[in-house]
Structures are given as C-alpha cells and as structure tokens.
Amino acid sequence: MTTTPEQTTSTAPEDQFAWLEEVEGEEQLTWVRARNTEAEERLRTGRFESVSAEILEVLDSSEKIPAVVQRGEYLYNFWTDAAAERGIWRRTTWESYRTEQPEWEVLIDVDALAAAEDVNWVWHGAAVLKPAHNRALVSLSRGGADADITREFDLDTKTWVEGGFTREESKGGMSWADESGSAVFIYTDFGEGSMTTSGYPRTVRRWERGTALEDAPVVFEGKPTDMLVGAGRDQSAGFERDLVFRMRAFYDSETYLRAPDGTLTQLDLPRSAEPDLHREWLAVELREDWEVGGTTYPGGSMIAIALDAFLAGDRDFTVLFTPTDSTSLAGTTWTRHHLVLNVLSDVVNQLEVLTPPAPPAERGASGSVAGTREWQRRALDLGSLDVPAIATIAVGAIDSEESDALWLTTTGFVEPTTLSRLELSEGGEVVEVEALKALPAFFDASDMSVEQHFATSADGTQVPYFQVTGAGVDRTGPAPTLLYGYGGFEISLTPSYSAGVGRAWLARGGVYVLANIRGGGEYGPRWHQAALKEKRHKAYEDFAAVARDLVTRGVTTPERLGTQGGSNGGLLMGNMYAQYPDLFGAVVCQVPLLDMKRYNHLLAGASWMAEYGDPDEAEQWEFIQKFSPYHLIDAGLEAGGEYPPILFTTSTRDDRVHPGHARKMAAKLLEAGQDVTSYENIEGGHGGAATNAQRAFMNALAFEFLWQRLG
Template identity: 30%
Template sequence: MPTPPDTRADPVTETLHGDEYTDPYRWLEADADDPEVADWTDRQNEYADAVVDDDLRAAFEPAFEGVADLPDYGAVTPRGGRYVSLNRDSDADRARLLVRETPGGEPRTLAAPDEFEGEASVDWFAVHPSGDRVAYGVARGGDEQYDLRVVGTDAGDLLADCGTVGRTGARMFAWADDGFYYVATGDPSDGAQMDKEFRYRADGDERVLATHDDQHVWPALDYHEPTGTLVVSFGEMSGGTRVTAWRGEDGAGETGDGDEEFETLFDGGDAEVSVELTDDRVFLRTDAGAPRGRVLGADAAGFLAGETDPETVVPEGEGVVREVTTTATHLVVHSHREAASRLAAHAFDGTHAFDVDLPGLSTVHGVEGDPDADDCFYVVESFDRPASVVHADLGTGRDGDDAPDADRAGGARAADGPPDPARTRTLREPDLDLDLDLAVERRTVVSADGTEVPLFVAHRADRDPSDAPTALYAYGGFRVNLTPTFSRFRLPFLAAGGVYAQACARGGSEFGEPWHEAGMRAEKRRTFEDVEAAADHLVEAGVTTHDRLGVMGGSNGGLTVGAVLTRDPTRWGAAVCAVPLLDMLRFHRFLLGESWTPEYGHPEVEAEYEWLREYSPYQHVEDREYPPTLFTTAVGDSRVHPSHARKTVARLQNEARGGPFCLRTETDTGHGLGKSVEMELDEQLDRWTFLAGFLGVSPADVPDGG
C-alpha cells in the first residue's frame, strides 16, 4: 500500500464538563478555500486514487457504465389536466422538469439544467392548482441554495424569478389566489441558514410577512383557497409538529417576529403531523396518540377558523402511516408494514374501500392524487426493480360515456361490468437489460437487549451465499426508514457474487415513533447494537465472515459506520463512510448541526454530553487495528461539514494501525443532491471497488461486461 500523506498536528486542548480533550487536527475545520486545507485535500484525493485497485475498477467499469444509463423517472403531480414530473432520460446528465397533457403523453420541457450556468440541477417543483404554472428550485454544485423561478406550463415562459432564496423546497412553498407564499432562509456562509423569512409575492411585488429564528424547526406551508388561509406547520427535525394559521396582515408588509402571528390549530406535542387539504375537508396524518400513525379529519372551514377539532377517520393499524393524499372522492393512505409498502383507498369518512396491488417487498413514494379526478400516481421500486411510475384509476362503475379518455383511465373498460377497483398501469419503467436474477428475503435478528430487528438480504438467485463478500448498509436516525429500494450501482457487486444486506436499525421509524425514540438521544447506542447484531447474524448464519463483511452508510448513517468501527473494528473487513458526522462533541457548531441537537443531544448540556462522549467516533480512535475505510465528503456540503471526515481520517492515518484510511473529497457537489450521472458514476465506482476489493472480490469474479 502507498504511504498516506503527512498531516500537520497542531494540538488544541480544551475542557468540556470537567473532561480534558486534545484535538490535534482542529485546523482542518477551516473552509475548503484555505490554502493549507486545499493542498491537504488534493493530496488525500491522490492517495485515494493510488489505493483503489485499478484492475478491479477496470473490470467493474463496463457494468457501472451500463447501469448508469438507466433513466430516472420521478413522481407525477397531476393538476388541472396537466401532469408534471422531474425525469432524467438515459442520454441526459441531470433531470429535466417536464409537463404532459395526458399521463402517458409526450413531454414538453419546462426547465433543464443546461439552461443555467455551472453544475446546476432542478431539484423540486410545485404545481399551481390550475396546472397553468409551476414553481421550481434550481441549485448549483449541490449546495441546496435555491433560485426560485415560476414558469407557465403552456409556453414555458418565465413568470417570476425570485433569485436565491436559500434552502426552501416544495413543502416550504404554497400557491395563493393571485400569488404565492414561500420561506427564504439565510446564507450558510455567515451561519444564518437556519433563520427564516415568510414571504408573499404577487404581481411582481414581494413582502416579508414574518421572521422566525428558531433553529430547531422547519416550516411546511399549505394554502386553503376557499377560506384564504395560509397554514404553517412548524416541525422539528427529530419529530414534533405544531400546525398554525397565519393571522397577520396578508401582503400588507407588516413584519411579525417569532410566534405571535401564528395561531395554533393543532399541537402535536412530540408527535409528527402533516396536512392534506381539500376545499371541504382537512386531513392530518399524525402519530399523536397513535405510535404507528393515524389520520384525523375535520371540516376545513371550521378547523381553519379554530372552531372544529379533528377526529379520527383512519385509526391506527398494523402498518405505520407514511403519506396521505386525496383524489376527487378518495383518501389514499400509504403505510409501511414490516418495512415494506402498502397502499389503500378510503372514503373521506375513513371507510376502507380497497387496497391497491403492489409487488411484494416493495417501496412506494411520491404518492399524488388528482383533486379533479379519481386518479392517483406513485413511484414503486424494490431491490430488483428500478423505480417505475404507476397510474392507479381509483374510480369504480364508470364505463361508456362516463369513463375518462383511454389514456387517463388506463385503457378500455370491461363491457360486461364495472372495472376492478384501482386499475393500475405502469406509465414509465426503466429497461433493465441485465442478466441477473436476485433472491430477496426479510430476516429477523436479535439485538443486544432482545429486540427483534428486520434485516433484508439480497444475492444472486443462482448462488447460496457462503462466506461471501457482503455489504451491510444501515442508517438508524431521524425517522428515516430503510425499505426495499433499488440502487443501480449495487448490481455489479451482486453480479460478482456479493451479498447486500440492509438493517432496519432503531432510530428510523420502521415500526413507528417508538422505534425512532429507541435509537435517539440517550438510547443512541441501540442503533449501533442493532447493526452489530445484524453483522453477527450474517457471520453466524454462514453468509459471510468478519473479514469479508463491509459496512456502509452516509450522513447520519456515516455516524453509524464510524461508531460501529470504533466500538469494535474486528467485526469488519472494510467500510465506506460517506458525508458523515463523526465529531459529536462539536457537530452543533457547523452548518445545520444545531438543528440536530433534539435528535442527538447537545454537547453543552452536561447530561446530554455524557451520551455523546460515549460513542463519538472521532474521540474514540485508538492505537489499534482498524479495517480499510474510505471516507467521502464534498466541498459544497451545506449540511454536514467536511471537517468531520477530514479530522477522523487524519487521526486514523497518524494514530491507528491497519487501514488503509482514505478520504475522497468531491467538488461541484454537496450532501447528495444535484449530482450529474458522470459524478455519481465515478463516485460509486470508487466506493464499490474499494469495498469489494478489500472484501476479497477479484477481477476474475466480475462477469464479462459486469
């Protein structure tokens, strides 16, 4: 192995709650444009290049290039007889914003990344209820600092350009009668990106309605046209939502400060709440009083006036409620049961009508109903099925002259009776030309405290895995659920005889809010214990051995990787730790870190500091053997500061044994959004080559052409 680059030590010693810490690499917290940091980063990238096995990379490359061309089909939003989506074609580098006149019709481009300077990406959109205009956000370099623009859907003409408005997105935008509301955030370069302004724009005039500087909450906006009410849901990153109505002088330019002009309509306390509005009804998806979630309903006008309390319409069941949307006559509920999706249609009073057929062990997302028809659209995927766009016609008993046109209804009706409920058809599905059949199973492992934890395992169907190179992926935080999803760049590893395993560690909400709470704050170690239990199961079951078992994760999942590595490095043969949090005694000082303290605890609170110091990976690097580990970060990451990865790599290279320990720093990208296909191809090829090579995969194991 080549020798890692030198890293200057410049120790900084400080005392925290009576404990003394020496940080030899504090200088690596500087910005990427610091000359010394930039030079060190370049040398680390060169070292990573030298470590990655060129022969194995060359063997994998044809397969990676083949799957990179698979198109990405995004969720469809139907409004006013138009159908809008973000799609990346197989010959394109990034997604375009498209509109269709029918669900399966030919698309017209409303916005494309190549219209803008730099490494631009269109990442989100919001369609006007009439369907005649669309707002969208475009960012550069993956920094999630969005320019907000509005275009007409007929001619694609630019109707409004608000300039750069920060981290706003589709849930922080709402159409009004003659304008729109949105939330702008501060500049991350001056530490103000958590500050928020509520703005209203109409006829080219823009006014600030209110400001809000609580760093622990993010707002979601909804607008109810019949009553003219702006609904603002203040939600914490780790859970807890308060639904309010804006009662200020709408559009008058008066600025509120804080909470006084937001009247509380529903306080979820520590529970999550999301809002779905129709002209007549309001529905709240919440886990308040129901750990797995339920749906509340109320008369919209009465609720928004603060006069009517919502009542349960869909009670808590076996599945965990994830999304709620409405069509003209149906309430559609998406839930997870045993970490896989279910989709059901209900009457507005909550009466169950029917289930929508889904493939087994699959995941649904982007569920969108058409308020003017009984149509619902969603994206479905699984470990062996790329994300595909599906149209479900929820109408029953419609035929002849009463049926919608064939394209919208999904084809001809049976002449001898009403159609089957929820007739579905796939609108867009990538053509996966890969000679690879996968076997997928859902197992259960027992964690340290006796809790049963789901573990998905996928491998080639023609091979019974035994001592196989195995990649275990985990996240475990912020209510993020690991369900069966497709990853094109996982396929070449599987084709080469690898096994992919996915642990539903606590900290997510695969089994509702109790599952989340069982892996956060003082209980965070349970996340790591669940991953360790999954690793031990895979070895004890003979699937793999410890030296052929790798662990992967990113962001909060990168924290999980760092923690299990430093808790017991002997479990692992290799690791990939992407855009990670690793210095948990200083995470709150950078970028969005302060907003995550409800999830992890606050280092400046002594009792919470005790939780964090128990596992903070950076402080637990010791003079012992660690497996080969590739860390990745990005210059434009506006969420997790690159210093986490930098400092930990420096400490491992200089204070630990084993390895190699590599750092790959990407430019022109951020925490994950906005990457071009070429960027993602190079990044994923490096990650999988590194992992596979150190788990014992050789070029001879890779089938010809991948």
Template identity: 40%
Template sequence: MKSSFLSGAALIGVSLLAASLQAQPAATADPYAALEEVDGASALAQVRQWNDRSLAELEKQPGFETYRSRALALLSDRQKIAAPDQVLAGRVVNFWQDADHPRGLWRIASVEAFAAGKPDWRTLIDVGALGKAEGRSWAFKGATCLAPAYVRCMVALSDGGGDAVTEREYDLDRGAFVEGGFVVPEAKTSVAWDGPDALYVATDFGDGSKTDSGYARLVKRWKRGTPLASATLVAEGERADVSISARSVHDGRRSWAWVDRRTDFFHGTIRHVAADGRLVASPLPDDAEVNDVIDGRLIATLKSPWEGRPAGALVAYRIADLLDGRKPAIETVFVPTARQAIEEVETGGQVVWIKLLDDVSGKLVAVRRGDDERWSATTAALPDKATVHIRAVSGKDDRAFATVEAMLTPPALYVAAPTGKAEVVQALKPRFDATGMAVEQRFATSKDGTRIPYFLVRKSGASGPVPALVHAYGGFEAAQTPAYLVNEPYRSGPAALFWVEEGNAYVLANIRGGGEYGPAWHHAALREKRQNAYDDLYAVAEDLVKAGISQKGRIAVSGRSNGGLMAGVAMTQRPDLFGAAVIGSPLLDMKRYSHLLAGASWMGEYGNPDVPADWSFIARYSPYQALKAGVKYPVPFLYTSTRDDRVHPGHARKFAAKMEAIGAPFLYFEALEGGHAAGVEPKEDALRAALVTSYLNLQLPR
C-alpha cells in the same frame, strides 16, 4: 489480499497538515480544527493529497474502469421510469436525466397521454444548457406552482448542487422565465404562493434573519412589483429554532395557508393564516406531521398518542371551523397495525392515498370519507413484497401514480384508481441478469431481544461463508426499503449489484431509529437510546455469522449521512466484527456537530453536546473521540463533498487526519461538487460505485 499500500502508517501528507496547523492558537482544543474551513487553502491542499493517493490506489484495482463505465451506462440509460413529479391541472411534470442530458430536462406532458404510456413531452428547461448560457453549475431542485391553473411556478436552482437555491418565476405555457418576475437570491429558501401576485418567502433577509441551523427565522409576504426588502413580516421564530416556513395548499375549492415553526427537528407549531392575516394555532400536538389538505380538512400523522389515538395514526380536522373560532372535531382517518407504518401521504380531490409499510413491504391504500362521516380504506392491487412510492396524485379523478420495485425486480410505474384497480403505465425490462440470485427477508435478535428485520440478496443456493456488505441508516424515522440493485446502496449506484454478481452477499438492515414500524421504532434510538441502533446492526452482522452466511472480519458496514455516523461507530466499537467500513458524507465529531452547518437542527435526534448530561451519552459512541492509537481498525473508505452544505465535510476530514496521526490506514475521496441529498450528474454516483466496489474487493478476503 489487502494491499501493502494500506498496511503501513500512511503518513504521507502529515507535514503539509502540520504546517497548516502551526498557525492555530496553542489553546485550540481540536488540533485539526483548520480542516473545518471548507475552502481553506491548507484544508483543500490536504484533501487533494488524500484524494490523489486514494484514487491512485483504487483506480489500479482490477476491474475499476469496467465498474465505472458500466455504472455510468446503467445510471444514464434512457430506459428508466419517467415518474411524474406532480400532476398539475391535467398535466404531468417530470425531471429527466440521461447520457445526453446529465444535468437533466424539466418537461411537461398531458396526463392522459402519460397515463396511456405515450407521453407528448415538451421540454421546459434544459438545465445543462441553462447553466452553460448563464455560467453557472445549475442543479434542478424542484418547483412550487400556483393553483389552480398551475401556469406560474417558482423554480429552485442550486449552483453546485447544495441545499441553497435561487428561486425564479417561470411560466409553463410560455416555456420561459418571467421577465421582471419574482426572484429570490441564493439562500436556503422556501416559498409558497398567496394568490397570483404575492409570495410567502422564508429566506436570508440579512443580519439576524437566520436560525443557528442556518435556515430562515422569518416568513414575509412579498407583493409583486415591490423589492424583496419591503416584504412585510408574517411570522418569526427564535434563533435556537431549526426553521420557519409557510405552505399553501389548494383543495379544489380554495387555498389554505399555514406557518410552520420548527423548534427542533421533530417538534414545532402550526398556525393557520386567516383571510385577515391572523395566525390561528392548530390543535395538533407539537410533534404531529402535517401531510396535506382535502375538502377543507388538514390531514396529519401523529407521532405520539393523542386524545385516545395511537402514535402513527392519521387524523383530520376542518380548518374553517378553527378559523371561525370553533373547536374542530378531530376525525380518525386511518390507524395502522403494530406491524405497519404510514410512510407517505398524498391527497386527491376526494381520496387520501397512503403508502404503508407492512413488515417493511410496501402497500398502497386509498382512504375515502363516506356520507356517514367515517373513513374507509381500499388497498390497491399492486405486487406484494416490494417497495412502493407515491409519485403524484391527480386531483381531478383521484388516480395515484406509484412506482413499484424490488432488489431483483426492475421498477414499474402503476396508475391506481380509488377502487383498488391498478394498471401498468410503464415497466422497465431487466437491466441485469438476476438468474441465480435470490432475496430473502430474515430477522435477527438484538441485545435487548428486539426482532430486527433485514433483506439479504446473494446467489441462489449459496453455501459457505462469503464476504458481506451490510448497509443501514437508523435515524430520523427514515425507513430503508429495498431498491432495484442498480441503485443500491443509496448514492453508490450499482455497487451492490457488482458485489452480488461476484458471489458476495448484500444486506439492507432495518435497524431502529428508522421508520420501518412507525414512531416507536424511531423513538427507540433517540438521544440516550442511540446505542440500540448500533446494537441492532451488530445483531444483524452476528446473525450472518451464526447462519454461516459470512464470517467476522469478512463483513463490511456501509452508511451515509446519519448512516455514515453509524458506520463510524461500528468501526470504532466493533473492529473485531467488521473488516471494512464505507463511511459516506458522515457525522463523526459529535462534540462539534451542532456547530457545523445544519447540525444544530439535529439536536432533537442526538442531544446537545454542549449540555454535560447530553454529552455524557453522546460521548459513549462519538467516532472522532473514540479513535485511539494501538487499535487495529478496519481500513475505512471515507467519502464526502466540498459543496455539501448540510453535513460539513470537516467531519470526514478531521477523522482522516486523526487516523493518519495515530498511524491507522484509510482511503478518502472528497468530490468537489455535489450537495448532500442528490448528485448533480450520474457520473458522480458511477464513480462512487467503482470506488466502493474496488475498495471492498481490496479489503475483504475471498
């Protein structure tokens, strides 16, 4: 039964919010604009009140503490894949978290011992201990290491888990930060090495150095032993751009550097850096995605047809030809079929490794250039109908390390040779009893006739409708592939596992806007075509009803970030279909999104709401503007983070405030720490797993 606590107007706290808004100018169009002040006193007071009220309701639900403690144990278990983050000159580096080290250990081992399943780990940085010693809430955000020795690295650390980082130089052999070494202060920064004594740095250099999206507008070259302020300009973009950055890749013979200016999220210009500092434009179309370099050839994925090659194809050209003033020949490396999509590309010494999706099932393919200058492909012998991710490639022998998992199959780490032979390095034992559970891939038909795949997991032989949780994303060409149920849905720990164990159905929907079938699948939901993604979601939910798997009003929609937008749209467009909505780290006010944090960088996806023609189609689905009094909406669970410096917490806050004002009940939780892309500690996702599961039990009748 639904709680009586949620059946009324739920107006506690309105007086506090109203008082804070009295100070706002009368002409303010948005009555809840004060909630956009991330650390504003009145905004945080309102957040605390919503948090306290919602936690009190959810924590008293049957099984809450059991869910949380079990989720934490699963997410902190030492029995997990030690996946390689990089293979560097015969050594593997890995970032590891467990119950004893919730902030993580950055560590290193020899590649031979690692491949044999007996890694000799040496800890480089204990992130928790470092944070404690320095009085910071450090979260590890990766490292950029100097080729070909890979001894010096620029380590990125975030205070609180956001996208802004401090970059510090580290010596792998000594296991210590370099005294007097390179340090780039906290900002949304990217770095690349230019030899041992210089860096390309894209960061906040002061007034006018950032784009409207909050990223770097300038790339400079910084010489060792000089102040950052004296770094010399390499390239610059415009304020209206998304960002600019530099990248340097070593292919075994030499390093190649280029500048990437992103004019919007999907378009930009690539300019190679010549030895004399000249910038030479790439011949690639402006929507191509640069992947890597091999044997002096730049490897890139096409996002639109180009010179007789289809969108989705992998191409290459010799960088030296371009720098020497010659027109480089464009080579076709690989062309996927209509049911395939290239999702990941990594290079070794002589082999390009491709992770393909084939009807949303993962495959690993090795592609090599022969003496006849043609590229040929070999498929690695990995399990079928699974999710595959390339973790790292060894440049010395072209071996690829890849993880393989499925909803009911625990992750395993394989090492694959270019011949196609693959061996298990580490395989996890099952972490839950999957006996009596079954997974199937089904297809729904969307409003325009498009075939939409989705994965369904439930008890074997289940008959009769049960509550269903449908998770989806549908944007930015990001495919949704099934993970072991300990990590479904994304950033909600084992919530899906708990849900299925209790006799319910979990669905992962592959709606348009993602990359499941390549660029065309993404383009079908861009800008004015956004409604296609939402119609796909509704088709999946209605297919569950038609098949007798679930019923209207007993289906929950779930999404995070762009998926949180989707869940908000579903709740406001189809309150008849959904009985609950998990709306995570969401965009909801699509009139204001481009003015909040990194929002301007996504106008290539959604359009510009300040342009009337664009707002005319965005307004048709923007959830914040769609909320109306008198409509019986499903009671949503909104969650976000105060420290999310990518998607502004004001979206969730203002949506909650408007629901409160129209007398519509909701539940809300805003974590005070943790960024957008990843949690700082496993306890964050463990708590969310308990909150989501308890919320679903509360809202969806059995």
C-alpha cells in the same frame, strides 16, 4: 463557500485537526487533493473502470422511467442522461406519455444555462402556479448545495420573466401566495439576524409583485433557536387557505392558518404531531400519545375530524389507523374522495382505502358533525398485478383535487420498478390498473434470492433485515457481504431495485443486506424514539446484532463482511468502526457526522439536537460522547488497536453535514497509521455528486474498495 469564525474555532483546544474545518481554504483543499490522488491510485483499477461504466450506463439509460407530475394538462419531468448531464426540464401530454417514445417539449436546459452563466447549476425543482399553470418558480443550486436561488419562469414563452420574482442564494424557499401569481411567500436570508442557529430562515414575508422585497411585510417571525419557518398556500378550489409553519426542531413544529387580514390561528395540536389538510378535513398523524376530549390516542396513530368542527372546539376525532407491535403507518395520500393508507407490516406494504362521509353541508339538515365517524374502509386489491412477496409498493395522487387516480409504483430488490395508473371509483373500489412504464432488467437476477430474517439485539428486540444473495454465491460457505443501514430520523429502509448494486455487487457474487434498525421508522414513531439521544446505542446494538447473525447463519465471516452508510448512516458507520471493529472487514463511511462534540456548531448541525442531544450541555455530553466516533477512537489508537480498512467520502459543497467530519477523522486515523482511504468530491452537496458521471464515479470507488478488501 467559507465558514464563519465560530465554525472554525474548535471548543476542544487539543483537537489538532480543527484546521480542516475551513471548507475552501487553500491549505485545506491541498490536503483534500492529496487524499483524492491517493484514493485514485489505489482504486482506479480495471474493475473500477468497468463498474463505473456499468453504473453510468444505467444512470444515462434512455429506458429509465421518466417520473412525472401532472400540472394542468401537462405531465412534467426532469431528465438527465449522457446528452443532458445537468438535465432538462420538460413536459408532455398524457396521450404522448402512454407511448413507448413520448414527445417532450423542453422548457429549461440546465446544461445550456450553466454554460451561458458560467455557474455549475444543479436542478432543485419547480413550483407551477395553479390554476393557470402559466408560471413556475424554479430553484437552482450551485454545485448541489442546499443553499439555492429561485427565479420566475414563463411556461408559455419558455423564458425567464423579466423583472419577475427572484430569490438570491440562501437556504430557504419561495412559494406562490395567491392564484393570480401576483404574490409569493419568501423565506430566505434577509440579512443579519434573519437566520436561525441551524442556518435556515427564521422570518417569512409576503411579497407583492412590483414592490421592493425589503418592503414586503413579515408574515411570521420565529426565534433564533428554531430550526426554520416557512409558509405556503393550499390552492384547492373552494378551500384556498394560507398556512404558516414554525419548525422548532425535528418533529417539533407549529402550524397556523393565516386569514386574509394576516391574523394567525394556531392549530391546537401536539407539537410532535403532523397535520394534513384536505378540503374540509383535518387528518393528524401522532408521534406521541395524546389525551384530548376524554380519549387517549396512541402515538403512531392517525385521527381525523372536520376542520370547521375542530376550529369550533370539537375534539371528537375518528380513528383512521392504530399501530400494533408489527405495523406502522408508512404514508398517506388523498385523492378527490378518498384517503389511501400505506401500512408497513414487518416492513411489508399493505394498502387501505378510507372513504370519508359527505360533509354535513352535503348531507342535509339531518346531518351532524358526529357523522364524520362514518368513514368506510376497504383493502386496496392489487390481485391483478404480479407484485413480489418482498417489495415496496407506493402510491401518490395524480390530481387530488379533480380525480381518484393514483400513481402506483412497485419495486423489489431483484424485480425492476414498474409504474402504473390506478383508478378508484367514488366508492373506493379499483376500477382500472393501467401499466404505464417499466424498467428493463439491468442485471440477470435468475440465480438470485431474497429473504427476510430477524436478528436478536442486546436487549432481546427482534430486528428485521433483508438479505439478497447474488449470482453464483456458494450458499454453503462465507461470501463477500455488504451490510447497509441508516437508523435515524424515523426514515424507513425498504426493498428497491438498484441496478448499481445489482451490477456492481450482486452480479459479481456478493450478498447484499439491508438492516431495519431502531432509529428508523419501520415500526413507526416508537421504533424511532427507541434510539433517540441517550438511547442512541440501541441503534448500534441492533446493527451489530445483524452483523453477528449473518456470521452465525454462515452467510459470511467478519473478514468478508463490509458495511456502508451515509449522513446519519455515516455516523452509524463511525460507531461500527470505533465500537465493533472486530465485526467487519471493511467500512464505507459517506458524508458522515463523526465529531459529535462539534456537530451542532457546524452548518445545519444545530437542527439535529432533537435527535442526538446538545453536546454543550454537560449532562447531555455525558451520553453523546459515547457515540462520538471522533472521540471514541482515541482510546483505541492510544492502545495500539487495529481497525478495519475504511473509506471516507464527502463533498466540498455539502452545506448540510460539514465535510470537516470526514476530513478530521481521516487525518486522525492516517496519523495513527490506520488503513484509510479518503475522497472528497468538489461538487454534489449532501448527495455527494451533482451529475450522473460523478454518481457513477463515487459509487464505483466504494464498490472497488469493498471488492479489494472483501473479495
């Protein structure tokens, strides 16, 4: 992939490392290869090889839980292991899945396809046509980039459909537009002017089978400054409808209902709200306070109303959830008769079942729209399950059109993940919990402990964090400790079983810490909005407070405290490095944003201005430069400051966060004589790796770096 001239010309002439923004130039890749060689010379030790092998053993294990989705009579799964490096798409039946060794029917072998076409394909998913379930739209990416292709696949013959729907390589997508499979919605690169400044499609078309794509009528066209547009079809029997969405920016979108004649009706909701349609109901999750119909509904709440009543002008919503200082809505899932809420209370899950009343048409002549307030609610009782006190509980509908069955997943830091099938009655009670699959214990956790603590941030805010103390750790003295964080885009970090962390860090005597700083979603939209734009420093103050609390409590010392994060978490790492170097003994900075003056001109960067601000606006650059590590570091370097050892990792195929961020920061620090290690994987996209072997290698690099510096 190559960048455009706009992406390679720095707005700051004094930036002597701007040349590294050219992604695949020979001079740039020569620089990358030299850094990779240096990194391997430092880090490919005997311990590295052991850790890499241990992680790969887990990733390739036949004992992993095969995650499945039900489509018609089959359960579909995508699987990777040592024999299927790039993976196989396969399916089985419920009867077989319930056995210890299910029998799988292979549909697509990505390794064989990659070899036949001489393309390093990476699986990006498949959309199965309903209700026939005989066709699928399959997406594949070169090397793991966000840009991908789509091809039509016949599930009966297990072959690609000759002359079927195809989409050439681009960011975007394609989805079924009717139940017969005769049309699709396609949003992709249609040529000059068809993409937004963020690099995503700004037009969506409805493409009929047998016609030329260029003749497909435009369904919707957004503005160049939008983030992206798209369309899809709700194929629920009896409630089929087309939906068009326009994303202006993160958490700023519009949703339209599209009539058969192409007429669009916008849902009259706040642009920051997230609508959820299920059969006759419209549920709305609010991110900001909304005053409507004489009532103010607080941000973070969920409200509901009958869709027909809403379209007719009614605004008398039923409140389904209201946040408190300690609770937030982590997620929702519809079944045939219920809406299940997943609530976080101080980052601990609680499940609640809400049952709407029968719609007016089913209640008889005496029913009324106002009757939609008669929702019933009950706590979802998991008393029969041995769920750890500190764990993550997740539910998802198996078939929201036909049943009240749920996938139930539980996972803890030291408790292996389990998958069950939970059946609800029409009244919302738990009828049955069927254990389906469970991970084995990939590491010995008998001598490990898990705790939750709270640190006090600079403004007095209490910031929760989880601490996992590994095997053999002397609890009376400082231990090598790894502090992980993210703090952005309303993403919550919750407990999960990571065999890689367990084997590479905890089992070797380390302490692992997960920080729930502002910018995330652990306490809902307010927690996220508390660290937006000019308030970004709050996230970094929170993370620094957790680091200090670990030292104050005697868990570790700055010299033995390492920190790690990727993407927005990589920006967090850059700020810890630049603003709080005395708190850490080592920093691992993965696929990061670092040059916040240039970020909105590099790849998808413009789409994140709602999170960080627009550096091209002088007033906004005033606050953005205060969290731009690439610029913050200048004063410290000029003063001869010493910074902790740092490892940068990125991917040449990352077409979301430009690899130039990591390259330029590494080059600047290397020139200043700082302790820098840098490794760029050629494949991997924003995830940093495209295969299990690459994932094991990249993870082992980070752990070896940390053990060398902290152990």
